[in-house]
Amino acid sequence: MRIFRYKEDSRLYLGAITESGEAYRLDAPDLMTLVHAARAAGLSTAAYVTALAGGLAPIEAPAEALNLATPLDAPEVWAAGVTYQRSREARNYEATEGRLDADTFYDKVYEAERPELFMKSTAARTVGPGEPVCLRSDSSWQVPEAELGLVLDRAGAIVGYTAGNDMSCRDIEGENPLYLPQAKIWKRSCSIGPYVRLAETVDDPYALAIACRIYRDGVKVVDETANTGQLKRKLEELVAFLKRDNELFDGTVLLTGTCLVPPNQFTLASGDRIEIEIEGIGTLTNTAIGTHELESAQAPLRV
Incomplete structure (x- = not known):
């Protein structure tokens, strides 16, 4: 349901x-x-x-x-990083400018007991299906990240699953890991939806197919697929760390990381249509737009 x-x-x-x-x-x-x-x-x-x-x-x-619209007004959206091997490889590529001959702090995060968790968005910054997501003006290497989202109650119980797009600036994060907030958080850098699948109706959350498709001028330029069975950490483990010495609110969403990373040479362009599909949940569709274009579209008419 x-x-x-x-x-x-x-x-x-x-x-x-x-x-x-x-x-x-x-x-x-x-x-x-x-x-x-x-x-x-x-x-x-x-x-x-x-x-x-x-x-x-x-x-x-x-x-x-x-x-x-968004299936709920999530008061906070959190995200987990480096939870899939593919994400580990992508983060290493960013941090080493393509040199993969040495371990990095991303390897440590992947193997560590404590996962990477960060605040991604708030209700005011989060958009729903059909709404534009923004491209950051000071980045030249931006991608969507298709992720399974957990909808939580205030105690941390998983009440449902949704699809999420954790927009990311690979160049900003790769330049310095301390720039992570700027690489992840800006207006309209997160979308969720279109539905929440109730948790009790999902037989196995580790057996969900995930796809990310990107279209440019009507032509499919990215088509990646994966499965939540490739997730290294358990969902309850991520939630347990999120609520440790922390306060959760009803409707908090936790994005669980991505296994779908477009080719290293790819960056989003204004007008690209992003489709994130999760089996049994639905397809979340958004169009990328530059922040200056959004501001122009939202500017009031002068008379």
Whole structure:
């Protein structure tokens, strides 16, 4: 079962797609309200939503045709790094300018007990399906990072899974590891969605196919695939470190790292369409745009 939000008549609605594929509008303000209401009723969230949908007529249009928004307002989005071997290789390439004949601190992170965790985004900086993601103006080597996202409650329980795009500046991070925040955090540098798959409806989160496709002028220029089974660390391990001496908020999202890195010669350009697909969750689509172009589009008209 998948939860989503969509805009209609200037309002934001919560919806659910049942296992039969039908979509329903739910009388609830947000995902976490559903989660807590289900717990109070002694039900799983999926069972609670099924009961709610039982007396409703399905939405006439398929969910994909609706004006989808972020499936939740994540108060914080965190991210894990160097959790896949491919990510380790890419980070080493950046840090050594292509010389891979020596160990780096990324090797230490990959093998260490403590994972790399960093704050990625806030609700105000995070965009949903169909919205533009921004290219940083002071970087010349930028890529999307396709990642499985964990939706957490305040105690750190995994309530669902979503797709995430952790936009990254490989040149800035490669220049100096202390530049990581600037290589990762800027406006519209994170997208999530289009759905949240409820955790209890996923048989094995380590058996999900992930794909990243990038189109330029209608031509597919990147097509990478992987599987969450390649993840080195357990999901609960990442969550345990995130909540250690830390405060979590309902709806926090933790991106679990990427195994899909475009070729080293590739960098995003304005107008590129990015598709991130995770099996059983859906396809998150965004278009890259320069920050100056976004500012021009958002500038008020002068009269």
